[in-house]
Amino acid sequence: MSLMYSLGKGVAWTCFHTFGRLEVKGxxxxxxxxxxxxxxxxxxxxxPPLLAAVLPRQVHFMGKDGLFKHPLAAWAMRAWNVHPVRRxxxxxxxxxxxxxRLEEEEALVVFPEGTRHPRGMGKGNRGVAYAALKTQATxxxxxxxxxxxxxxxxxxxxxxxxxxxxxxxxxxLPTINGRVSDPVMESLTDMMMSRxxxxxxxxxQGVYRRxxxxxxxxxxxxxx
Numbered sequence: 001m002s003l004m005y006s007l008g009k010g011v012a013w014t015c016f017h018t019f020g021r022l023e024v025k026g027x028x029x030x031x032x033x034x035x036x037x038x039x040x041x042x043x044x045x046x047x048p049p050l051l052a053a054v055l056p057r058q059v060h061f062m063g064k065d066g067l068f069k070h071p072l073a074a075w076a077m078r079a080w081n082v083h084p085v086r087r088x089x090x091x092x093x094x095x096x097x098x099x100x101r102l103e104e105e106e107a108l109v110v111f112p113e114g115t116r117h118p119r120g121m122g123k124g125n126r127g128v129a130y131a132a133l134k135t136q137a138t139x140x141x142x143x144x145x146x147x148x149x150x151x152x153x154x155x156x157x158x159x160x161x162x163x164x165x166x167x168x169x170x171x172x173l174p175t176i177n178g179r180v181s182d183p184v185m186e187s188l189t190d191m192m193m194s195r196x197x198x199x200x201x202x203x204x205q206g207v208y209r210r211x212x213x214x215x216x217x218x219x220x221x222x223x224x
Contacts, residue, residue, distance in 0.1 A: 002079060004080065005058060008049070008079075008080050009052050012049040016054075016159060019159055020159035020160065020161055020163045021162040023162070023164045023165070024165045024167070025166045026167030026169075027055070027167060029168065030055055030056055030107075030167060031140070032057070035103065035135055035137040036057070036139075036140050036170070037108055037139050037140070038051070038107060039139060039140070039142070039195075039196055040141070040143070041111070041117070041143060041197075041200065042111035042114075042115070042116050042144075043118045043144060043145075043147045044118060044151065045152075046147040046150035046155070048082070050144065050163065051142065054165050055167075058081070058107065059106075059107045059108065060082075060101050060107065061080075062083050062097075063083070063084060063085065065084040065086055067082070083097055099135055103135055108137075110131075112127075112192070117206060118148035119148075120205060121205055121207060121208050122207060123207055124192065129173070132172075132192070133173055133176060133188070136175065139170065139192060140168065141167075141168040141169075141198075141199060142166065142167050142168065142196065142199065143164075143166040143198075144163075144164070144165055145163070145166075146159075147159075167199075168196075168198070173192075190208070193208050198210075
């Protein structure tokens with residue numbers, strides 16, 4: 001763990017505990033080693049530093065390329081393990097970067113919605129299911145509440161709100177040989193996102209709010 005990352009993690013932990021009412025549940029569910037794909041809902045720019053602060057492992061992130069325009073900001077982002085990603089169109093290079101990080105037995109945080117959804121979860125991007133299948137990484141769902149009140153970068157050190165991070169149980173996708181069809185990939189993505197939604201109050205679940213308990217039980221049987 002680099003000095004810059006350790007410093008940022010320590011400062012974030014201090015700020016969220018001192019100026020926010022932080023509650024963390026399930027930290028013991030984080031695998032101590034090996035490739036881990038951490039998937040979480042995304043409400044604000046406060047989500048990445050919050051997860052870096054509370055997760056017991058060093059983690060890697062992906063961030064919009066606009067954060068890297070200034071040389072000093074780009075240096076800081078890379079020191080904090082953030083990789084730039086294009087938000088327009090398909091970014092195959094970033095997808096391959098995800099796969100490489102996982103194949104190197106790293107822990108990678110991904111917000112599959114791709115952009116912030118402070119009023120409830122949006123649809124997940126299928127790239128997260130591709131990375132999970134390609135690497136057979138352990139998947140760790142995380143639910144975040146409270147960061148929707150952090151509406152600017154200036155509020156991150158001083159959140160002044162209740163923050164909750166709920167770390168779920170790790171799981172994995174089944175091995176699938178051959179090419180995976182788009183409908184199957186879509187279904188796997190939805191099941192992964194539903195694991196995140198299950199860690200959130202109904203008001204935060206958005207498009208993944210459970211309306212059919214029988215379907216939910218079917219998801220549990222299909223995932224390991």
